[in-house]
Amino acid sequence: MSTALLELDAVDAGYGPFRALFGVSLAIEPGGVVALLGANGAGTTTVARVASGLVAPTAGAVRFDGVDLTGRHTYEFARAGIVHAVEGRSVFASLTVQENLTMALERGRDRRALEAAHEEAYDLFPRLGERRRQVAGTLSGGEQRMLALARVMVERPRLLVADELSLGLAPIIVEEVYATLATIRDAGTTLLIVEQHIGHALALADTATILEKGVVTYAGPAAEARAHIGI
């Protein structure tokens, strides 16, 4: 029996007639961090989409916490506690910072729990605290990314699938993004990180999976992944 929280087992997937993944297997232990690396077009985003139920495999299986979710609706993946975060699309532009955080929390929380979660987010991101009444669409790109991560943090997902969250960010903001991912991990969330900044990703990850043209060419300790990277 596998102990993995998330398991992709020999997954094929694609878009219409185009096949992007060929027999991709990947396992993430509970509380673990996997870095998923690949050159442009290798299929990392497709793996991320399979992991969060946005793309259904055409062969193989996806299991989460021992439950077979293959072919199930995206909302069932979400209900199981999987959050998919992508660059750029993760905040409600017309809502304020505060409203964005509340939206992430709404389900079944009383007001005190809501306020505590907001304070936790503002402690970690003082800049968001200062801007709590500002409409999210007018935040800088880096601030919007922070807000997206703050939303994930207060939501406490079981699995966070992060697809290139640091894309296009200034190095100092990338540092902040990774510090936040570490905080989210420390709070008990398992992480699947797709990343071009391989140095950061490998520093945080326990294990790494490398994809080349839709095929896994390395799966093993993050510390040994560099030697296998031809990218």
Ligand SMILES: Nc1ncnc2c1ncn2[C@@H]1O[C@H](COP(=O)(O)OP(=O)(O)OP(=O)(O)O)[C@@H](O)[C@H]1O
């Ligand atoms: N919606 C789509 N429709 C058709 N083909 C797609 C679609 N999304 C991705 N593809 C194709 O699938 C292959 C893998 O794409 P994917 O987005 O998974 O790559 P990636 O590894 O995330 O690349 P990048 O590093 O550029 O983000 C590519 O050849 C791409 O053109």
Ligand SMILES: [Mg+2]
């Ligand atoms: Mg991608």
